[in-house]
Amino acid sequence: xxxxxxxxxxxxxxxxxxxxxxxxxxxxxxxxxxxxxxxxxxxxxxxxxxxxxxxxxxxxxxxxxxxxxxxxxxxxxxxxxxxxxxxxxxxxxxxxxxxxxxxxxxxxxxxxxxxxxxxxxxxxxxxxxxxxxxxxxxxxxxxxxxxxxxxxxxxxxxxxxxxxxxxxxxxxxxxxxxxxxxxxxxxxxxxxxxxxxxxxxxxxxxxxxxxxxxxxxxxxxxxxxxxxxxxxxxxxxxxxxxxxxxxxxxxxxxxxxxxxxxxxxxxxxxxxxxxxxxxxxxxxxxxxxxxxxxxxxxxxxxxxxxxxxxxxxxxxxxxxxxxxxxxxxxxxxxxxxxxxxxxxxxxxxxxxxxxxxxxxxxxxxxxxxxxxxxxxxxxxxxxxxxxxxxxxxxxxxxxxxxxxxxxxxxxxxxxx
Amino acid sequence: xxxxxxxxxxxxxxxxxxxxxxxxxxxxxxxxxxxxxxxxxxxxxxxxxxxxxxxxxxxxxxxxxxxxxxxxxxxxxxxxxxxxxxxxxxxxxxxxxxxxxxxxxxxxxxxxxxxxxxxxxxxxxxxxxxxxxxxxxxxxxxxxxxxxxxxxxxxxxxxxxxxxxxxxxxxxxxxxxxxxxxxxxxxxxxxxxxxxxxxxxxxxxxxxxxxxxxxxxxxxxxxxxxxxxxxxxxxxxxxxxxxxxxxxxxxxxxxxxxx
Numbered sequence: 001x002x003x004x005x006x007x008x009x010x011x012x013x014x015x016x017x018x019x020x021x022x023x024x025x026x027x028x029x030x031x032x033x034x035x036x037x038x039x040x041x042x043x044x045x046x047x048x049x050x051x052x053x054x055x056x057x058x059x060x061x062x063x064x065x066x067x068x069x070x071x072x073x074x075x076x077x078x079x080x081x082x083x084x085x086x087x088x089x090x091x092x093x094x095x096x097x098x099x100x101x102x103x104x105x106x107x108x109x110x111x112x113x114x115x116x117x118x119x120x121x122x123x124x125x126x127x128x129x130x131x132x133x134x135x136x137x138x139x140x141x142x143x144x145x146x147x148x149x150x151x152x153x154x155x156x157x158x159x160x161x162x163x164x165x166x167x168x169x170x171x172x173x174x175x176x177x178x179x180x181x182x183x184x185x186x187x188x189x190x191x192x193x194x195x196x197x198x199x200x201x202x203x204x205x206x207x208x209x210x211x212x213x214x215x216x217x218x219x220x221x222x223x224x225x226x227x228x229x230x231x232x233x234x235x236x237x238x239x240x241x242x243x244x245x246x247x248x249x250x251x252x253x254x255x256x257x258x259x260x261x262x263x264x265x266x267x268x269x270x271x272x273x274x275x276x277x278x279x280x281x282x283x284x285x286x287x288x289x290x291x292x293x294x295x296x297x298x299x300x301x302x303x304x305x306x307x308x309x310x311x312x313x314x315x316x317x318x319x320x321x322x323x324x325x326x327x328x329x330x331x332x333x334x335x336x337x338x339x340x341x342x343x344x345x346x347x348x349x350x351x352x353x354x355x356x357x358x359x360x361x362x363x364x365x366x367x368x369x370x371x372x373x374x375x376x377x378x379x380x381x382x383x384x385x386x387x388x389x390x391x392x393x394x395x396x397x398x399x400x401x402x403x404x405x406x407x408x409x410x411x412x413x414x415x416x
Numbered sequence: 417x418x419x420x421x422x423x424x425x426x427x428x429x430x431x432x433x434x435x436x437x438x439x440x441x442x443x444x445x446x447x448x449x450x451x452x453x454x455x456x457x458x459x460x461x462x463x464x465x466x467x468x469x470x471x472x473x474x475x476x477x478x479x480x481x482x483x484x485x486x487x488x489x490x491x492x493x494x495x496x497x498x499x500x501x502x503x504x505x506x507x508x509x510x511x512x513x514x515x516x517x518x519x520x521x522x523x524x525x526x527x528x529x530x531x532x533x534x535x536x537x538x539x540x541x542x543x544x545x546x547x548x549x550x551x552x553x554x555x556x557x558x559x560x561x562x563x564x565x566x567x568x569x570x571x572x573x574x575x576x577x578x579x580x581x582x583x584x585x586x587x588x589x590x591x592x593x594x595x596x597x598x599x600x601x602x603x604x605x606x607x608x609x610x611x612x613x614x615x616x617x618x619x620x621x622x623x624x625x626x627x628x629x630x631x632x633x634x635x636x637x638x639x640x641x642x643x644x645x646x647x648x649x650x651x652x653x654x655x656x657x658x659x660x661x662x663x664x665x666x667x668x669x670x671x672x673x674x675x
Contacts, residue, residue, distance in 0.1 A: 203540040283532040285525050288514070292522055295513035295559075302473055302509045303523035304494035362513035 012356050015411070016371045019404075023375065027382035034385055038234035042261055045231075046167035046332070048377040049266035050075075050325040051344065055351040055369040056277040057318035060287075062352055063294040064314055065361030066124065066131035070138030071322045071348055075341030076146035078112045078326035083155030083336025086162065102161040109323040116142070117319020121312035131315075139345065146338040156335035164265050166331030169240055171265040175232045178262035182228040186221045193217055232260040266328045270370070273321065278366045290314060294362035350397075351376050354404045422485040424449050424614040425501075425583055430469055430479035439465045441638045442671050443479075447583065447614040452605060454629035455618045456658055462638040463618050464506070467585050470616070471503040472496035494523070500582035504589055506618075508572040512561035516553075517542040519560055520575045545574045549604070566597040573601075577608065584608060585616045590624060602628060622651055636661045639672025 027035040034040065054071050061068045085108050090101050120138055124131045157163075164171040173181075193213065200207055207213075235241065236259045242252045244259060281287035289310045293300045301307050325344075330336050355372030357364030379400060383393045423446040430443045440462040447453050455463040468474045470481065472493040481488050483499045490496050496503070510519050517538040526534040526541075539556055546553045550570040560568055569592065576584055586605075590598040605615060605628050619625050625632060626646060634641040634657040641657045648666030649657075656662045663673035 199536045203536050205536065205539065279532075285527070285533060288518060288522075288525060288533060292511035292514055292518065295511035296509065298507075299509035299511050300522070302471075302493050302503070302505065304492065304497060305523050362511075 010365075012411070013367065013371075016355070016368065016375070020371065020375055020378065023378050023382065027378070027385065031382070031385045035382060038230050040381070040385065041230055042234045042264065044374075044377060044381050045267045046171075046264045047381060048374050049167070049264075049270040050328045050332075051347050051351055051377065052270040052370045052373040053273050053321050053325045053328065054318075054344065054348040055355070055373045056273050056366050057314075057321040058348045058352040059277075059355070059357050059364040059366055059369045060281065060290050060314045061131075061318050062349070062357045062359060063290055063361055063364045064311055065294055065297070066311070066314070067349065067359075068120070068131065068135045068138075068315065068318050069345050069349075070120065070135040070142060071318065071325075072341040072344035072346075073139045073142035073146065074113060074116050074319060074322045075326045075329060075344055076338055077116070077142040077149070078109050078323050079330045079336045079340045080146045080149035080155070080338055081112050082109050082326060082330050083158075084149055086159055087155045097160055099161065101159040102165070105159070105162055106165075106324070106327055109327045110320045111323070113323025113326065114316050114320035117322070118312060118316040120319070121315030124315065125308035125311040143338075143342075146340075149338070150336075152338055154335050154337045158331055158334050158336075162327075163331050163334055165269065165327050166329070166334070167264040167266045168332065168334075169236065171331075172236070172261035172263070173265065173268075174262040175260040176262075178228050178232055178260075181263060181268070182224050185224050189220045189224075190217055228263075231263050234261045235259060236261060266332070269324070269328065273324070274366055274370050281366055286310070286313070291362060296362075347373075347376055350401050354401065356408065421448060423447060423482070424451075424484065425470065425616075426482040426485075427466070427470060428480045428482065430466060430476045430481075432465060432469060432474060432477050438638050440469070440476075443635065443638070443640050444670070445616075445633045445640065445643070447616060449582075449614055450609055450612045451631065452609055452615045452617055452629045454625035454632040455616055455635065456620075456622070456625060456632055456654065457635035458658060461635040461658075463635050464587055465638075466635070467503070467587060467616060467618060470496065470583075471501060471585055497524075497579070500580065501585065502576035502579065502581035502583070503585040504572050504576045504587065506587040506591065508568055510560050510568060510572060513559050515557055515559055516546065516563075516571045516574075517556065519571055520545070520578055522575070524579065541578070542574070545578050546570060549574055565592045566594070569593060569597065569601070573604065581613060583614045583616070585618070587618045588620065589617070590619070590621065598624075622654060626651065633670075634658055636672050640670030641672045641674075642667035642669045644668065 024036060054075075058068060058071070082105055086101060086105055090098070090104065094100060120134050123129050123134045160170065193216070197207060197213065236244070238256050241257050241259045245252050245257055281290070289300065289305050292303070292305065293307050293310060297307060326341070329340050333340065351373035352364065352369040353359065353372070354375055355365065355368030355370070357369060376397065379397055380393060383396060388396070425447040427446070428444050430440055431438065432440045443462065443466050445453065445455070445466070455467065457463045465474065469476045470490065472490045472495050475491060481490055488499055490499065490501075511522060517535065520542055521538045526537045528534045542556060550567065553567060553570060555563060555567070560571055563571070569589070573589075589601050593601065602624070605617070609615060617625065617629055629646055631643060631645055632649070632654060633643045634654065636658065641661050642663040644664075644667035649664055653664040653666065656664065657667070661672060661674040663669040
């Protein structure tokens with residue numbers, strides 16, 4: 001504990017990482033070595049992305065003492081809207097497979113989701129309808145609306161470049177690009193640590209010892225490198241690798257060629273969202289207001305904070321991220337279906353809560369929620385790997401959720 | 417006190433009703449620079465409500481507020497603060513989950529030139545203001561929920577005095593404090609008064625009020641019973657004002673005085 005304090009690392013975070021390690025090694029042993037493989041971890045990271053993106057927004061929603069039950073349905077609706085946008089509207093404007101289709105779809109989806117979120121937020125903040133009710137209504141309304149967009153027809157396939165957002169072969173950036181990103185990430189970590197240290201030194205505040213600083217940077221850099229090595233150890237399937245090689249005009253050798261996947265685009269999107277949202281929560285005025293509203297809404301209002309506007313914006317942000325998650329999901333399925341995102345609201349809320357977000361409001365971290373999403377997804381895909389059937393999977397996930405919150409409650413009481 | 421001076425604050429004929437119940441009715445009080453005015457009355461007499469109108473938490477149904485003789489529109493806490501009116505609420509109104517600096521600067525954060533929160537600068541100023549109020553305070557990086565009652569009080573006071581307040585409203589400032597801390601608040605009140613700050617002191621505790629206030633205003637059932645200089649009335653007379661609404665000869669009767 002003394003060491004952790006010196007390093008200024010949150011003990012909760014260590015607890016979650018340990019839980020994740022136990023789950024991973026447990027499944028690895030139970031599945032006779034099938035869990036901790038580059039292939040499985042790569043797929044796991046892709047499957048976590050959409051939930052992780054939405055969990056970032058849910059943290060802020062729950063921190064302000066609200067809840068959003070509608071994210072799964074909104075994802076379904078925006079997904080269908082994306083389908084129609086790409087299959088019917090854009091082709092008339094600039095034809096199929098236009099390079100602008102992908103960015104246009106992203107903007108459209110985030111705009112759609114954001115507006116829906118702002119609408120929910122306005123009802124909650126200005127008409128004082130409880131968020132539970134507004135978003136429970138939203139859960140029904142938007143699922144129905146998702147069906148209505150095409151009267152239930154699935155729209156497929158999606159634009160080729162857009163599919164990259166969902167991962168898969170198109171969405172694997174390859175080994176070199178992965179290393180570039182890893183180096184940028186390490187540099188960003190080092191620079192942000194140094195800047196923080198310099199700022200504290202300017203005011204003569206206590207600094208953590210240099211060895212601790214170096215150790216934290218070293219650990220962070222080592223994790224980035226480890227993750228990069230893992231995604232680069234997962235080769236493209238031989239058929240696709242062969243097509244790529246032959247497209248380059250080379251001969252496919254006897255033993256095949258090892259072409260690594262590298263990072264998946266949706267995972268990079270999720271990590272970027274996590275970084276940006278952490279910045280918003282910790283370094284920006286908006287985040288400070290969100291947390292103080294959660295801590296004491298009356299005090300926040302008496303301090304002159306426009307609490308209603310902030311609440312509405314939090315829901316707008318949640319909607320915007322749901323729109324982004326809709327892109328990831330739709331691209332991954334390569335189809336817009338009206339059932340996309342069913343039950344996602346529960347996984348997103350569970351991820352946030354397992355990640356240490358208190359339902360009483362005022363407490364929560366983005367990193368925690370993303371780790372929570374990873375823990376939930378690890379449990380699920382581990383059980384799939386072991387051939388556990390769906391009903392039992394749900395039972396286990398439900399029990400783990402309840403147990404995790406109980407343990408968290410014990411931990412909180414102990415540190416009081 | 418020279419009554420020819422312009423009062424710092426003048427609340428004239430303030431009324432407010434909640435759902436048909438008149439919480440404050442035709443109440444008028446004033447406050448001069450460097451003066452402490454004690455607001456007395458039972459629970460529910462309307463003193464907290466009256467003061468929340470001045471601090472911008474409530475909006476009066478009728479009546480006027482004048483600051484430095486000029487009519488002021490106070491529609492929100494932000495407006496009140498713009499006039500230099502700061503409030504220490506009875507509940508302290510702290511966000512428990514964030515640290516002292518975040519509370520002191522809540523709504524008035526210091527920003528870096530990139531528009532991000534300048535936590536280091538805010539912590540630095542917090543250390544300075546807390547050194548004056550509570551020299552033993554060290555827990556700058558903990559949420560205020562982890563602090564003791566007295567420490568929380570210091571944070572609430574620091575928030576009120578850090579931004580060059582001209583008028584300070586203290587709602588039951590010593591209700592949750594021990595004797596030593598109460599004495600400390602008393603010292604602070606005297607110090608602020610010497611700096612020319614006008615203070616509204618709301619209290620149940622007659623002893624505190626007689627110790628610190630220059631004048632008192634007593635409220636009952638939402639109306640002002642009367643106002644008086646501390647030297648012109650006895651404690652028993654003030655108790656009579658609070659309980660019976662009887663205005664003694666030394667006091668100036670208000671609309672709430674019983675005949």
